[in-house]
Amino acid sequence: MKENYLQGVKSAAKGGTENFVSVPINIHRLNNLFYNKEVVESAGVDPTNIGDPSALMDAMDTVAQETDAVPMAHQTQSPWSTVQLWETVLIGEQGVGAFETFTSGDVAGVESAVKSALKRVKEYSEHYPEDAGSISWDQGNSMIVNGEAAFIHQGDWAAGQYKAADSFEYDSAWGNVAFPGTEGIYSLVMDSFVFPKNNPSPDATTKFLTYCGTKDAQKRFNTKKGSIPPRTDVSMDEFGPFLQAQSEDFANSNQQPATIAHGTAVRPEIKSNIEGAFASFLESYNVNKTYDELVTAFDV
């Protein structure tokens, strides 16, 4: 079973310990940029050609000038979407190394990287919908479906909404690329079943976890959930073109970092503190103050 998992998945399944403590059942990718093809084409923007987070800003400027659509259908009613946008921008600008220095707690060691990503997100905020603070992420996502917005950064669970929409087809109506600057990186949002320490029925747990690790379980679970199997040897025939492409990207990825926003990169308390820092960032857009709060987020 072990040989069929990529390195990043294996290290996440160890949860910072020496041994495997959980069995991953599915993987969502976090670093996607989804777009409405009609909107980006009418703006004359080619998403596959956006090289880094700064070029994305230029592309969104173009969308704002050339069309009536909202460039980025981001929500700010609750802070988690901005946490995941910021961490993806950080990886896109500075690479996984800087991100992992940050999650290890050495925030000061990557001060300029952190601040630069914060500034970038602040820039992006000019291109959010006017009502970003009153909508949920799926309301933002439906702006992509309705042709009211060009781009959205979300995990690939967003594609479920496209699939459910009438006549909104993959590759003809919508497309996706890795978030600019993160090609070859597959940011993991995993669901895993753990082996708890206080466990009255260890044998049953072992049996169940063994099943979770089988190809059969991962195929059954992920075709329904809209994610890809963590095992790289599961046949993707039944998955549909989007998830097949995702799976291919996953198999070819060089790095598979964890995520802060979805709780795999840092401990719950730190995650909650970081979310708090971003809740106040959304109220003030004060880069230096947020940087200080991110530093203290790790004092626990």
Added chain:
Amino acid sequence: MFDAFFRALGRSRETRETESHSDDVRTDGGVADPAMAGEAEASSSSVLDSEFVQSLPFWGPPALLVGLFVYGAVAWNVLISLTDWSGLGQPEYENFDLSVYSQMLNDLLDPTSNFFVATRNTVALLVAFTVITLLLGLLLAILVDQGVRFENTFRTIYLLPMSLSFVVTAIFWSWMYNPSIGLINETLRTVGLGAFTQAWLSNPQFKLGAVIFALMWQFSGYAMIVYLAGLQAIPNEQYEAARTDGASTFRMYRRVVVPQLRSSTTSAAVVLMVFALKAFDFLFVMFGPNPGPSTDILSVMMFREAFMSTNWAYGSGIATVLFLMALGVIAPYLYRQYQRGEL
């Protein structure tokens, strides 16, 4: 010891029986049957016949359940706040100290700390929400009490928001406050006040105000009902007397009517204040566990500390603070009721 207690209970009944016997009149106005009284006297020395034991089946089970699940849980929560339980795993009930509370005191001295900010917002919410809701409720009650047509319909309309769940009203109000398509901004634009439109839920200046306004909308109907009951208890003669003495409407309400609504105000205020302290669901549905410094309140912070950060002891500490604040609101009220013999 218990024997003595039961005997005392039995005796107190016995004395009362003899007293009523001597008057030959029972409290219900009927004449006591001497034979029945004699029977009661004969067996009253038995523990099983005391009022305490006889009434036990009625108040015993609920008292046990409430004691265990309400007061027991409160006590357990206080106990947890004295440990240093955090992270996954079980608490250790070994070293108890007040470190959680001393940390809170330190946080209160630091105006940038979450606890300070949440406390400030909680107090602001408590005061503003209670005062505005009472005033609006009083106004509505006075208007509905004018003998207008469809009085009952109006009463129902104003009270209906109370019956909605906070999950519903939170989502509903986040649509109302939507800056581009929400009813509030649309109305402002329609009447030519477009300059006053705001991003109500993103602008930190208006966020808490927007929450207070929505809660006020939901609760003013309740305040109205309480005041309406108070108003209708005032005899018509008093209105007539005030009129005869030539009092203006405003003066009549200020001098004659409103002063008599004191007990309505107190009971409505207590309910509203206790609600304000636990206004968790509305904010949580609207903003999630992190509403941001302008709107964070203690109940949301309590949830965040306990269930997001796994700082169970600190979360319990906040819960204890909220409990004490609620007690601070209720205790004076109960004490006054008790003094007046209304309890």
